[in-house]
Amino acid sequence: MDSLNTVSRICLLLFLSCLLGACTSSQRATESASQMGNLLLAEPVPMSPRSQLAIARYNHILAQAPLSNEERAELIYQRGMLYDSVGLSALAQFDFDQAIKLKPDMAEAYNSLGIHYTQQMEFILAYEAFDSSLDINPDYEFAFLNRGIALYYGGRPDLAINDFSEFKQLDERDPYRVIWQYIAQREVNEADALIALADSRRDLDPNNWAISLVDLYLGKITENQLLNSLLEGVSNQRQLTDRLCEAYFYLGKYNSALGHQGIAANYFKLAISTNVFEFVEHRYARLELDLLREEAREQKRVQ
Template identity: 40%
Template sequence: MKWFKTAAASVALMLLAGCANNSSESDQSLPWVYPPMAIPLQASVQQEVQIARLTQLLQRSDLTDEVRAKMLFERGNAYDSVGLRDLARLDFTQSLALNPAQSDIFNLLGVYYTETGEFDAAYESFDSTLELDPNNEYAMRNRAVALYYGERPQLAFDEADKHYQMDPNDPFRALWRYIIKMDLDPNTAKAELSQQFKSHNEEWGWLLVAMMLDEISEEQLFKAILASTRDNNVLAQRLTEAYFYLGKRYHMQGDYAHAVSLYKLAISFNVYEYVEHRYSFIELGRIYKDVREAQLAKEKAELTANE
């Protein structure tokens, strides 16, 4: 399948989509040579000024612990938004030392621990968030994802299902419920997602569900994204989501080559605050680990056969 079927497609559209005709019909899995792209997000002047201003204010010696904790939290958020996660994590930890009753910080730290594979610490952080704020739905979702990456599929599904039931109209809750359920019962997972899709609304994320179910083609998905906005920030955000979930689909099918490429594309737009950007790194690590283990097993089997 070609991205553009005729040579008459305008050069302007080709530049906008970042695509070109695929001259070969032999590989139908990815129907484009140059995928749709957006300009990678960069730190804005406002973000840089905010970091500089907070850094200057934090040098004052007359700040109360409450005010200093709040400033550290704000600077941590600013660092996180431009991808400086180690600096953000340091500020969040210092803020908690001054004021431990901050549920949002525990949630953010839980995501960081998930990214680095420190799952016990992640679970504790999300538990702390929910103790302080039992209705924090972000922490519920993030705990389900941490349990999933921590290879506790049943606990992860129980959490994801609970989170989904709180808002069945949210396509991203449906997607994560499906992804986690695939480790337990693939046939049921797809049947349930199909049923959920039948009652979907017009929210953008349901296009991703349609793609996951093969209700629409990749070409249709990307054309819809490109037609939906001219704002580069929105385009970068939606492509980050699209490439991550498309990568996840290929990954679950065992197509590591395409999955790796798509996860890298999801990372490329610098949408640091989106979980799809964060979790792409985890998915790449999982693939590399699986490939390495498979290679070691192959080498061991060859050595055994030659003995």
């Protein structure tokens, strides 16, 4: 009888332990779901057959046609842009470098090369490339954005603010320009950054969905409200995938600033999974992941 009671007690304890474990797992899953909201999974952009054929045509022309250095540089640059659009970044970077050697005054090639250096965290080379782009063409507006991004990731947000401000002034209705300026300003003075963001909010295009991202950073809407609004105004799958790439990157930045590094990493991974290779948000989502991993390693060393 005693041995039977002992067995019964052991069985009861095992049952309660399993039940409590299941409850804990369920609670963790619920908490994770509430933190990440109702996520939409993007359909990754497939490699475009049109882009592949265009690359083949460029290869044929470059191999067969008699071309001047300037003509060859332009074709090589265009091929590099196509390589970039399908995720062949090493080939793209090689083409941009070759284009510059053939045509040293090609501002757009310096700009594209600088983006690749930024992704590789070769910041001095990136600054030099963007400086060259703007020396050649002072009105090349995206060089201001990209040099600002390089300065931001290179740990010089005070200088990045100047470039982002210049870029924003060229189109003050664009929410993305306002967001990047805020991201850099937040590193210098968060209170001032929020005031500037609220001021800029009044001039934004109300028909641009990304105004919701600004409202998220201002605390006017919640993360879940933003996630639930991502389908509004979307008319096709590619448009949705593009939007999700952007949204998940900025949600990653939002959570990273709050110290929610695990959630931030998941959002950056979701941005990468869209395969929208040419978007700024896709390019720097992987860099953000690398920085999060480096931060986690540093914390372990300190502990």
